[in-house]
Amino acid sequence: MKMIRWKKWLAAVCTVVIGVGCLTGCGGAADSSIANGNAGNGSSADGSIANGSAAGTSGSTAGNNSENSAEPSSGERHTAPDPSKMRGELTISCLYQNEFLERAATQFMKKYPNVKVDIHVYAEEDREDAVENYLTYLNTRIMTGEAEDIFDNAFLPVEKYKAMGVFENLAPYIAADGDINEENYFMNVLEADKDEKGAIYLLPYGARFKTVGFSDALLKECKEKDRELKKLEKISFPKAMDVARGLADETERPRTFLTQESEIAYMDNLVDSVLERFLDVAGKRADFTSGDYAALLESVKGLADHRYFQGDEEINFYEDEYYFASTLDFEIQNAFYNLARDGGVRRCLPLSNEAGVLSTSVNNCLMMNSRGKQKELAWEFLRYVLSAEAESLPSVWALPVNRQGFKNAVSRYYKFYSKGNPDAGVKEKDYYDLLKKWMDQVGDCHTMDYTITMLMDGENREFFAGKQSAEETAEKIQKKMEQYFDEQ
Numbered sequence: 001m002k003m004i005r006w007k008k009w010l011a012a013v014c015t016v017v018i019g020v021g022c023l024t025g026c027g028g029a030a031d032s033s034i035a036n037g038n039a040g041n042g043s044s045a046d047g048s049i050a051n052g053s054a055a056g057t058s059g060s061t062a063g064n065n066s067e068n069s070a071e072p073s074s075g076e077r078h079t080a081p082d083p084s085k086m087r088g089e090l091t092i093s094c095l096y097q098n099e100f101l102e103r104a105a106t107q108f109m110k111k112y113p114n115v116k117v118d119i120h121v122y123a124e125e126d127r128e129d130a131v132e133n134y135l136t137y138l139n140t141r142i143m144t145g146e147a148e149d150i151f152d153n154a155f156l157p158v159e160k161y162k163a164m165g166v167f168e169n170l171a172p173y174i175a176a177d178g179d180i181n182e183e184n185y186f187m188n189v190l191e192a193d194k195d196e197k198g199a200i201y202l203l204p205y206g207a208r209f210k211t212v213g214f215s216d217a218l219l220k221e222c223k224e225k226d227r228e229l230k231k232l233e234k235i236s237f238p239k240a241m242d243v244a245r246g247l248a249d250e251t252e253r254p255r256t257f258l259t260q261e262s263e264i265a266y267m268d269n270l271v272d273s274v275l276e277r278f279l280d281v282a283g284k285r286a287d288f289t290s291g292d293y294a295a296l297l298e299s300v301k302g303l304a305d306h307r308y309f310q311g312d313e314e315i316n317f318y319e320d321e322y323y324f325a326s327t328l329d330f331e332i333q334n335a336f337y338n339l340a341r342d343g344g345v346r347r348c349l350p351l352s353n354e355a356g357v358l359s360t361s362v363n364n365c366l367m368m369n370s371r372g373k374q375k376e377l378a379w380e381f382l383r384y385v386l387s388a389e390a391e392s393l394p395s396v397w398a399l400p401v402n403r404q405g406f407k408n409a410v411s412r413y414y415k416f417y418s419k420g421n422p423d424a425g426v427k428e429k430d431y432y433d434l435l436k437k438w439m440d441q442v443g444d445c446h447t448m449d450y451t452i453t454m455l456m457d458g459e460n461r462e463f464f465a466g467k468q469s470a471e472e473t474a475e476k477i478q479k480k481m482e483q484y485f486d487e488q
Contacts, residue, residue: 087114206398213345286481296471
C-alpha cells in the first residue's frame with residue numbers, strides 16, 4: 001500500500017488534478033503503487049454484496065442509483081469472494097493519516113493479492129489552512145468526477161455532500177447481507193445515519209461520544225443530586241451543568257469550578273447541544289438574532305465573571321486543593337475512572353441533545369463515492385473494515401460496531417487503564433457492561449459541518465475577548481450563516 005501525500009494545493013487545482021491522474025476503470029491514481037506492511041495475521045474476509053447487484057455505474061447519484069434501485073433480497077448469507085477473482089485498484093481520500101485504515105488496507109491486500117488500495121493523505125500535519133485547502137481540492141475532484149472511491153470523513157460538509165449526491169446510499173448493501181445483523185453488530189450505531197427515507201450514507205466503524213462525570217467529593221456532600229443522577233442513563237449538557245453548578249454552589253471547599261474547560265469550550269458544548277434552536281441545515285434557515293443566542297452568550301460570560309471557570313487562576317495540581325464539579329471526556333476513559341475506587345468522578349453519563357438523543361461522532365465514518373467505478377470492490381473493503389478481524393486491530397481507538405471487535409477493544413482498553421491504575425479495583429466485566437450500556441443508547445450521527453462550527457467559534461471568541469457585544473456576535477453569525485447557505 002502506498003500512501004500518497006498531496007503537497008499543499010492552492011489555486012491551480014485543475015493542473016494538480018490532471019497531474020495526479022483521474023480514476024480509471026480500476027479506480028487508481030496514475031502514480032499509485034503498493035508496499036507491503038505488517039498489521040498482524042490476516043485470515044478471512046467478509047466478502048462483497050450478495051450477487052454483486054449493488055455495484056452501480058459511473059455517474060450514478062446517491063439515493064437515485066439505477067443499479068441499487070433493484071435491491072437484492074435482504075438477509076442473504078454472504079459468500080466470501082474468490083481471492084483470485086478479486087482485482088483492481090481502490091482509492092481512499094483522507095485529510096490526515098489514519099493508522100487504522102492503513103492497517104486494514106494492508107490486511108485486505110494480503111487477503112486479495114490482486115487488489116491495490118491507495119490511501120491519499122492530503123496533509124502531513126495539522127495546519128490552520130489544511131481543512132480549507134483540502135475541501136477546495138476535494139470539491140474540484142468531486143465536480144470533475146475524479147474523486148476517490150471512498151472518503152474518510154474528517155471535517156467534510158456531510159449534509160452538503162449528501163444533498164449533492166456525492167455519497168452512495170449504503171442501505172441496500174447492508175440490507176442485502178445476512179451477516180450484517182444485530183447478532184454481529186450494534187445496528188443502532190451502524191445505521192445511526194439512516195434518514196427518514198431509509199437511506200444511509202455514512203458508515204460508522206466505531207462510536208465516539210462525549211460523557212460527563214461529577215466530582216465524587218462534591219456528590220458525597222449532596223445526596224439529593226447523587227440520587228437524581230443515579231436514575232438517569234444519559235443527560236444533556238445544559239442539565240449536566242445545572243447539576244454541576246448546584247454542586248459548586250453548595251460546597252464550602254476552596255477552588256471549586258464548574259468544569260475543567262474554558263468559557264469558550266463551555267459555550268461550544270452548550271451551543272452544540274441546543275443548536276436546533278438556531279439552525280436548520282436541511283432547510284437552510286438560521287435564527288441567531290431573536291435574542292436567545294445573545295442571552296446564551298451573556299449567561300456564559302456571567303459564569304466566567306463569577307469565577308465558575310478556572311480562567312487565569314494558577315493552580316499547583318500537585319499541592320493545591322481544587323475541585324471540578326464536572327469532568328467532560330470521551331467514553332473510554334470516563335467509564336474506567338467512573339468505576340475506579342479513587343477515580344475522582346461518579347455518575348458518568350453520555351451527553352445527549354435536548355431531545356435525549358445520543359449521537360456518535362462522524363470522525364469514525366466512511367463513505368462511498370456515488371460516482372466511483374469500483375463500487376463492488378469498495379463495498380468489499382468497507383465490509384472488511386467492519387469485520388471482527390479489522391475491528392480487533394490495536395490501531396482502533398473507538399468503540400467498534402462489530403460486537404466481537406467491541407469485546408476485544410474493550411478488553412484492550414481495560415488492560416491499558418488497569419496497568420496505569422493497578423489499585424483502581426475496576427472489574428473488566430463492569431467496564432464492558434457500562435460501555436455496552438452506553439453503546440446501546442446511540443441513536444444518531446452528528447453531522448454538523450465543520451465550517452459552521454468554526455464560523456460560530458470565531459465570533460464567540462471575539463465576544464469573550466471583549467471585542468464585540470453579544471448582540472453584535474449574534475448578528476455576525478446570522479449574516480455568515482445566510483452567506484454560507486447562499487453559497488450551497
